[in-house]
Amino acid sequence: MNTFITNKNLERRFWSKVDKGAIEECWNWTGAKQTKGYGSFGVGPGKTQLAHRVAYMLKEGPIPRGLVIMHICDNRLCCNPRHLKVGTIADNNHDAISKGRNAIGERNGNSKLTEEQVKDIRKLYGTGDYTNRQLAQMYKMSDSAIYSITKNKYWKLPLAG
Structure with a gap:
């Protein structure tokens, strides 16, 4: 070998x-x-x-x-x-x-959103006026991606609105 x-x-x-x-x-x-x-x-x-x-x-x-x-x-x-x-x-x-060396959030080349957009999505979802589907359409993302953001499965950084 x-x-x-x-x-x-x-x-x-x-x-x-x-x-x-x-x-x-x-x-x-x-x-x-x-x-x-x-x-x-x-x-x-x-x-x-x-x-x-x-x-x-x-x-x-x-x-x-x-x-x-x-x-x-x-x-x-x-x-x-x-x-x-x-x-x-x-x-x-x-x-x-x-050690903070992994590419997360905006540093990830596959990221389609900015940190600011993620904060906005969470803030809008938190008002109760928007569903995941509506936010997905607004941000041109899949329903599951928005769901993962609103449930803190993606973008787990301290991004409180």
């Missing part, structure tokens, strides 16, 4: 692209980067791996199937094995949410 990590030439090439600092500091990747800011390392013809995953495998061995490597330091370029840990996708998502 991850047999490339036993190749000493690859290992030397990998670490030559890492700016190693003190043991407790981030060791930043200086090689190629992906569009999301993670380091990318060529492990064979047409094959790449995320740099932090390679750093973990060089230190700890193969990554168990279905798990991800998380940055404790939240630095996408860090390859210091002491700053990396194994987790599930759910662990990684929870970590991002707890």
Whole structure:
């Protein structure tokens, strides 16, 4: 599976692209980067791996199937094995949410509403003069999306009118 990590030439090439600092500091990747800011390392013809995953495998061995490597330091370029840990996708998502790094509200590229519009929807719904269906028509949204907003299932931020 991850047999490339036993190749000493690859290992030397990998670490030559890492700016190693003190043991407790981030060791930043200086090689190629992906569009999301993670380091990318060529492990064979047409094959790449995320740099932090390679750093973990060089230190700890193969990554168990279905798990991800998380940055404790939240630095996408860090390859210091002491700053990396194994987790599930759910662990990684929870970590991002707890640290405010996930795209919520207007920061989410799929959001169709602004925070102000969400406040207005909740305020109008709270008057009792508008149904979810009427608000959905006004804001060109589905009934279920408006329902989720008025019941605080979406946009759970403190958006009190």
